[in-house]
Every structure is written in structure tokens, then in C-alpha cells.
Amino acid sequence: MIIEIGHFALVLALMLAATQLIVPALGAHRRDAGLMAVAPPAAVTQFVAIGVAFGVLTYAYVTSDFSVENVWANSHSAKPLIYKISGVWGNHEGSMLLWVLILALFGAAVGVFGSGLPLSFRARVLSVQAALSVAFLLFILLTSNPFMRLVPPAPEGQGLNPILQDPALAFHPPFLYAGYVGFSMAFSFAVAALWEGRIDAAWARWVRPWTLFAWAALTVGIAMGSWWAYYTLGWGGWWFWDPVENASFMPWLAGTALLHSAVVMEKREALKIWTLLLAILTFSLSLMGTFLVRSGVLTSVHAFAVDPRRGIAILAILGVFIGGSLALYAWRAGDLKAGGLFQPISREGALVLNNVLLTTAAATVLIGTLYPLGLEALNGAKISVGAPYFDRTFVPLMIPLLVAMPVGALLSWKRGDLRAALQRLVAAAIAALVFGALAVALVRRGPWLAPLALMLGGWVVFGALTEWGARIKAFSSSFDESARRARNLPRSAHGAMLAHVGVGLVVIGITGATAWNSETVSTITPGETVSIAGYGLTFRGAAPRRGPNYQETVGRFDVTRGLRPVTTLEPTKRIFTAPRQATTQAAIYNALAGDLYVVLGDALDGGGYVVRAYFHPLVRLIWIGALVMGLGGLLSMSDRRLRVGAARRARTGADAPLPAE
Amino acid sequence: MTRKQSRATLIGGAIAGLSVALLLVLFALRSGVDYFYTPTRVVKHEVGPGINFRLGGLVAAGSVKRGQGTTVSFDVTDTAATVPVVYDGILPELFREGQGIITVGKLEADGRFRATTVLAKHDENYMPPEVAKALKEQGVWQGNTKPGVKQ
Numbered sequence: 001m002i003i004e005i006g007h008f009a010l011v012l013a014l015m016l017a018a019t020q021l022i023v024p025a026l027g028a029h030r031r032d033a034g035l036m037a038v039a040p041p042a043a044v045t046q047f048v049a050i051g052v053a054f055g056v057l058t059y060a061y062v063t064s065d066f067s068v069e070n071v072w073a074n075s076h077s078a079k080p081l082i083y084k085i086s087g088v089w090g091n092h093e094g095s096m097l098l099w100v101l102i103l104a105l106f107g108a109a110v111g112v113f114g115s116g117l118p119l120s121f122r123a124r125v126l127s128v129q130a131a132l133s134v135a136f137l138l139f140i141l142l143t144s145n146p147f148m149r150l151v152p153p154a155p156e157g158q159g160l161n162p163i164l165q166d167p168a169l170a171f172h173p174p175f176l177y178a179g180y181v182g183f184s185m186a187f188s189f190a191v192a193a194l195w196e197g198r199i200d201a202a203w204a205r206w207v208r209p210w211t212l213f214a215w216a217a218l219t220v221g222i223a224m225g226s227w228w229a230y231y232t233l234g235w236g237g238w239w240f241w242d243p244v245e246n247a248s249f250m251p252w253l254a255g256t257a258l259l260h261s262a263v264v265m266e267k268r269e270a271l272k273i274w275t276l277l278l279a280i281l282t283f284s285l286s287l288m289g290t291f292l293v294r295s296g297v298l299t300s301v302h303a304f305a306v307d308p309r310r311g312i313a314i315l316a317i318l319g320v321f322i323g324g325s326l327a328l329y330a331w332r333a334g335d336l337k338a339g340g341l342f343q344p345i346s347r348e349g350a351l352v353l354n355n356v357l358l359t360t361a362a363a364t365v366l367i368g369t370l371y372p373l374g375l376e377a378l379n380g381a382k383i384s385v386g387a388p389y390f391d392r393t394f395v396p397l398m399i400p401l402l403v404a405m406p407v408g409a410l411l412s413w414k415r416g417d418l419r420a421a422l423q424r425l426v427a428a429a430i431a432a433l434v435f436g437a438l439a440v441a442l443v444r445r446g447p448w449l450a451p452l453a454l455m456l457g458g459w460v461v462f463g464a465l466t467e468w469g470a471r472i473k474a475f476s477s478s479f480d481e482s483a484r485r486a487r488n489l490p491r492s493a494h495g496a497m498l499a500h501v502g503v504g505l506v507v508i509g510i511t512g513a514t515a516w517n518s519e520t521v522s523t524i525t526p527g528e529t530v531s532i533a534g535y536g537l538t539f540r541g542a543a544p545r546r547g548p549n550y551q552e553t554v555g556r557f558d559v560t561r562g563l564r565p566v567t568t569l570e571p572t573k574r575i576f577t578a579p580r581q582a583t584t585q586a587a588i589y590n591a592l593a594g595d596l597y598v599v600l601g602d603a604l605d606g607g608g609y610v611v612r613a614y615f616h617p618l619v620r621l622i623w624i625g626a627l628v629m630g631l632g633g634l635l636s637m638s639d640r641r642l643r644v645g646a647a648r649r650a651r652t653g654a655d656a657p658l659p660a661e
Numbered sequence: 662m663t664r665k666q667s668r669a670t671l672i673g674g675a676i677a678g679l680s681v682a683l684l685l686v687l688f689a690l691r692s693g694v695d696y697f698y699t700p701t702r703v704v705k706h707e708v709g710p711g712i713n714f715r716l717g718g719l720v721a722a723g724s725v726k727r728g729q730g731t732t733v734s735f736d737v738t739d740t741a742a743t744v745p746v747v748y749d750g751i752l753p754e755l756f757r758e759g760q761g762i763i764t765v766g767k768l769e770a771d772g773r774f775r776a777t778t779v780l781a782k783h784d785e786n787y788m789p790p791e792v793a794k795a796l797k798e799q800g801v802w803q804g805n806t807k808p809g810v811k812q
Binding site for chain 1: 667670671674675678679682685686688689690692693694695696697715727730731749750751752
């Protein structure tokens with residue numbers, strides 16, 4: 001009975017979404033405030049209905065109701081509670097339900113907090129948002145219904161794919177989806193603006209908090225996925241340029257460009273038309289990401305549930321929304337008034353450079369991801385585009401971006417003084433040089449490019465701090481004065497500094513982990529020692545152990561540095577009972593300079609094991625940097641100028657944005 | 662600068678940037694990609710030694726032999742032809758005879774394939790899509806599972 005309530009709630013949500021699509025649009029067209037006022041309550045009730053459906057599915061998972069096909073196929077009664085809950089979105093049907101839940105949540109948020117938006121604009125935004133809801137709810141109900149009953153009910157479930165039974169991966173999809181779907185707000189706002197035929201700086205102010213939120217969530221989500229791949233796949237890698245990874249990385253790149261162009265639009269009313277296009281492209285890439293992951297058209301080391309029929313349905317949704325919005329853009333963008341003037345050497349110019357490089361980078365990733373598909377369609381050749389391609393295309397595009405980053409942030413709007421900006425960065429440049437020289441002195445091996453890459457990372461970090469330090473006069477006034485200035489600085493300034501520092505940390509981490517990585521594979525019997533990067537790993541044998549729903553073999557290694565004992569590492573190989581699958585759990589010791597990473601391989605005759613050990617210098621900075629970037633995004637989002645209702649309050653001020661009507 | 666001039670500078674800069682990127686892409690696509698070959702095509706000498714490619718198929722029954730230290734040798738077959746593979750490293754979990762796998766590496770002069778990577782899914786029922794397709798073309802596909810679909 002409860003399951004049917006969930007199913008019914010989902011159908012109800014579809015009806016509400018259809019209402020929210022049609023009535024406010026009609027109201028906006030006829031300038032009928034009554035019809036337009038339908039949008040917010042419809043958005044809120046739609047969210048509640050989908051919330052009920054999601055709650056019911058979660059209930060079915062928690063109580064292990066194997067009369068539901070989806071629960072039977074993806075859960076097991078012996079699974080720990082947290083993985084019963086994460087199992088809800090650990091499969092295709094449930095993850096699509098999570099997708100629309102988040103979509104509806106954003107719609108409801110506009111309904112509740114969007115009272116500062118012009119009435120007709122809000123009606124149009126919610127109408128576009130509802131169109132997305134209708135498409136995906138139809139998709140769920142027709143091709144991937146999680147509420148299908150299994151007759152007769154099964155006594156036991158088939159279990160969740162064991163590699164998904166992991167804390168980082170349990171929360172990876174919600175973050176990723178919050179990012180993907182969060183960009184739907186930028187999309188809806190862009191389409192609504194084109195539809196209404198007017199756009200101004202206030203538009204950018206309304207879109208920025210949503211974009212910042214989506215971007216921060218996506219950043220953290222991607223980092224979680226990378227962290228998961230690092231410690232569970234047992235390969236010691238943190239990024240594989242796998243199509244599924246690229247699928248999340250492309251919207252991130254486009255979204256990063258969008259954040260920056262929205263700043264130009266908000267401050268200077270320039271780049272309006274471009275920003276609209278970016279908003280559409282970013283969400284289109286998010287949709288395409290969903291399609292790539294869900295359809296299985298691409299060979300991937302971690303392609304999950306795939307079904308060509310669903311792929312075609314998602315492709316159709318993709319076609320309608322991407323094609324439709326781009327057509328609308330082509331038709332209406334020419335009518336929009338062009339924005340402010342600026343010199344090439346200016347903050348705007350620097351942000352244009354940022355946008356060109358980021359979107360080009362997104363395009364190279366797109367080409368690398370789709371090229372195998374295209375080539376196979378053309379001549380049947382099966383290829384895989386791997387790291388070498390991306391190293392040669394993506395990396396060269398990032399270098400000028402990183403070099404220009406601190407400089408651009410110090411240029412003034414409209415007309416900048418390059419020489420003055422560079423003079424202010426002398427200290428940062430010296431600090432970066434010292435940083436690189438220290439690395440050379442300490443390590444004395446590895447590729448000659450590595451110290452240069454470290455300097456680049458240091459340049460970004462010190463450059464971000466220079467700009468921030470200059471704004472609070474950290475070096476030219478008393479501590480109290482600086483603290484007062486720091487308090488008065490808008491939160492978005494702190495956020496931008498943090499996000500840029502995060503980028504620099506990621507660059508440093510990537511450099512360390514790529515250039516100075518050491519690896520050894522050996523066979524080892526109990527009592528023998530492997531040495532790597534100054535550590536000794538003495539094998540103490542392996543023993544079986546039982547977990548809640550798996551059996552594991554635990555290897556024990558005593559780690560020493562010189563004569564001093566450091567720690568004991570226990571890498572394991574797990575065999576899950578339902579479904580029968582094996583996973584590798586690497587053991588990682590987190591030293592200050594990097595990670596000591598040990599994987600237990602195959603057992604050999606006579607009690608020996610194949611063992612792989614790595615030392616990954618600085619690798620943690622990759623995820624720490626990503627987290628810092630995410631925090632920066634959230635801090636910017638909390639800036640009071642960006643609150644959704646801020647436009648209305650600001651209207652009395654001198655720089656009030658134009659009311660849309 | 663006038664509006665026209667500054668726009669021209671911007672557009673010129675963007676076009677220059679895009680051209681450089683396009684060159685990078687074309688250059689990288691010439692050499693940065695790996696082709697997939699089945700054992701049948703390798704045996705027909707469609708690919709020479711020293712070129713990196715992906716070899717996919719089933720691990721032939723009775724062919725897995727451990728050598729010195731961590732080296733392993735095994736045969737990859739699509740039932741019509743067989744290619745001997747040598748690999749030095751840790752095999753993936755559930756690597757066993759009869760399993761569909763993909764290996765990345767190069768052919769040596771003596772016709773053996775020296776693998777640098779061996780990929781197998783962490784799933785008993787999984788068959789890499791290329792391998793499944795190649796087996797279907799050989800007419801020996803008998804899996805009851807669709808590639809990648811969890812049953």
C-alpha cells in the first residue's frame with residue numbers, strides 16, 4: 001500500500017509539473033497576475049510530492065521490501081543501514097528519482113525565496129523548470145519506474161554492487177546531482193530571460209548564488225569520486241580521464257566559466273549574450289553527462305546500469321532541451337542590447353581570457369570523450385582516448401590560465417594597467433620561485449618540468465593571497481585596521497581568494513603526485529621487507545576475517561622509517577556474499593609529505609603474496625584543494641548582495657537594477 | 662579604442678586561441694589514442710610490434726602461468742585465434758580463466774603481447790562491451806547477460 005502511495009505521488013508530481021509548465025506561461029503571456037501566481041505553490045507542492053515518492057522508496061529500502069523489483073535488484077537484508085539508504089540512488093531508477101527531487105527542490109526554492117524577482121520573470125523561470133520536471137518524470141514513469149512490484153515477492157535481494165558500498169561513494173551521487181541539476185537554474189533563468197527579451201545586471205545577481213551552489217557541490221562531488229577511485233580501485237590513480245569522469249568535468253569547466261562571466265555581467269553589464277549562451281551550454285553538458293553515464297554508449301571502466309532504450313529516451317530529452325534552447329537563443333539573442341565597453345587589458349579582458357580558455361578546454365574534453373563514438377560510427381574502428389590525448393590538449397590550455405589568474409584579478413575594470421598589476425605581484429613571483437627552488441633542493445630528482453609546475457601552483461596561491469592582502473591592507477596598516485577591513489570586505493572577495501588558493505593547491509598536489517610518484521610491485525613472504533621512498537614494509541602474514549556481508553583477507557604490514565616503527569597497515573581483499581564480487585581495500589598511511597599506499601594482490605603458493613606499494617607525494621592536496629575551492633564557492637554564495645531578494649531591497653539604492661516590467 | 666576595435670581584438674584573440682587548441686587536438690588525436698584489436702585481427706598482422714593498443718578477449722582455459730616474481734603469462738582468445746600475453750604486476754580481482762578482459766600494451770617481435778595494464782570488471786557477470794561485440798561477431802557469444810547490465 002505504502003509503495004502505491006509513492007507511485008501515486010510521482011504521478012501527482014507529473015500533473016503538478018504540467019500545471020506549473022502551462023499556467024504560469026499563459027499568465028506571463030497574458031500578463032495575468034493570478035495565473036502567474038500559480039507557479040510558486042505548484043513548485044512547492046511538486047517538490048513535496050516527489051519528496052513523498054522518494055521517502056517511500058527509501059522506506060522500502062530500509063525495510064528491505066523485496067516485493068519491489070528495484071529493491072530486490074539492488075539491496076540485500078544483510079547490508080548495513082547506511083548502504084541500504086545509499087542504495088536508493090545507487091541504481092538507475094533511484095538515481096533518476098534523486099535527480100528530479102533535486103530539480104524540484106531548486107524549483108521550490110525559487111518559489112519560496114524568489115519574491116524579489118519580477119512576477120512575470122519568476123513565472124517564466126518556474127515554467128521552464130517545470131518543463132524539465134515533466135520530461136524527467138515522464139522518463140521515470142515510462143522507462144525506469146522504481147515502484148514496479150515483483151510478483152511473487154522474493155525472499156532475499158540481490159545486493160548492491162559491492163564497489164558502491166563505500167562511504168565516499170554513498171554521498172558522491174547526491175553532490176554530483178546537486179551540481180548537475182543546480183545548473184538547471186542558470187538554464188531556466190537564461191531561457192526565461194530570452195523569452196522575456198530583456199536582461200540586465202540584476203539577472204546575473206539572481207543567477208550567481210544558484211550557480212555558485214551548483215559549482216561548489218559539483219566540485220566536492222567530483223573530488224569525492226576521485227578520492228573513492230583512488231582508494232578503492234587499488235590502482236593508486238586519482239583521475240583516469242574516463243568518459244564517466246569527463247561527463248562530470250565538462251559541466252564543471254563550463255560552470256567555472258559561467259561563474260566568471262556572470263561577475264562581468266553583474267559589475268559591468270558586459271558579456272550579457274555570451275553569459276546566456278554559457279548558462280545554456282553548462283546545463284546542456286550536465287544533461288549530456290547524465291546521458292553518457294546512463295546510456296552506456298561509451299566504454300567505461302565504471303559504467304553502471306545501462307540500457308539502450310533509456311539512452312534513446314534521454315537522447316530525445318537532450319535534443320529537445322539543448323536544441324530548443326539554442327534555437328531560442330539564435331532567435332532572440334540578437335534583440336538583446338549589447339553591454340559596456342572595455343579595453344582588452346582590463347579585468348573584463350582577463351575574464352574573457354578565462355572564459356575562452358575554460359570553454360576551449362571543455363571542448364577538447366568533449367572531443368576526446370565523443371571521438372571514439374564518432375569514429376566507430378564512421379568506420380567501425382574501436383579506439384580509446386586516454387591520458388596522452390588529454391595531457392597534450394587540456395594541460396597546455398591550463399598553463400596560460402594559471403599564469404594569467406593572479407594578474408587578471410589585480411587589473412581594474414574597464415581599463416587596466418598591466419605594468420602596475422605585475423609590480424604588485426613581484427613578491428608573489430619571488431615566493432613562487434623560492435617555493436620551486438626549495439622543491440629542487442629537497443627532491444633533486446624527477447622531471448625538470450615538475451619544479452616549474454610547482455612554481456605555477458605557488459604563483460596562483462601567492463597571487464590570490466596578494467590580491468586579498470592588498471584589499472585588507474595586510475602589509476601597510478596595523479593588524480586592527482586589517483582585521484576591520486577584512487570584516488568589511490564582501491564575502492565574495494574572501495570566497496574568490498579561497499577558491500583561487502584551492503586551484504593552486506590542486507596544481508601543487510597534481511604535480512607532486514605525478515612527478516615524484518614511486519611504485520614497486522613484488523612478491524613477498526611473511527617476514528620479508530619491501531622498501532619504498534624511505535619506508536620499510538615488513539609483511540607479517542595474512543589472515544581471514546568476517547565482515548557484515550563479506551569475507552576478507554587482511555594482510556599485515558609493519559611500517560618503519562629507518563629503525564623507527566611508524567604504523568601498521570592492513571590492506572584487504574574482500575569477497576562479498578551478495579552479489580559475489582571482490583573488491584580491494586588499499587591501506588593508506590598519511591605522512592606529511594604524501595601517502596604510503598599498499599595493495600594486497602594475489603596469493604602465491606607457499607604463503608606468499610603479490611604486493612604493490614606506492615608513495616604518492618602531496619596527493620592529498622588535490623582533494624584538500626578541491627574542498628577549499630568548494631568552501632570558497634559557498635562563502636561567495638553567502639554574500640549578502642547575492643541573496644535572492646536582494647534586488648528588491650537594492651532598488652531604492654543609487655545603482656538599482658532596472659525593474660523588468 | 663572604439664567598440665569595433667576592441668571587439669575585433671577580442672574576436673581575433675579568441676580565434677587565435679581556438680586555432681591553437683584545434684591544432685593541439687588534431688596533433689593529440691593522431692598519436693594519443695589506442696585502437697582496440699581482437700586476437701583474430703592481431704594474428705592476421707593488422708597491427709605491428711611497438712604500437713600501443715588494446716587487446717580484448719577471454720582468458721584461455723589452462724593458460725595462466727606464474728613466472729618469476731610478479732610476472733604472469735596467459736593467453737587471450739576470441740575462440741578463433743589466440744594471442745599469448747605477458748604481464749608484470751598485480752592482476753585485477755576476479756581475473757580468472759574464461760573471464761572477459763581488456764589488456765593495454767604492445768606486441769613484441771616474437772609475437773607475444775606485453776601488457777602494461779590488465780582491466781577486468783569487479784563483477785562476475787561483466788563482459789567488456791568490445792569483447793562482447795567481438796565474440797558476437799565470431800558467433801560464439803553465449804552469455805545470458807547483456808554487456809554491462811546487471812542481472
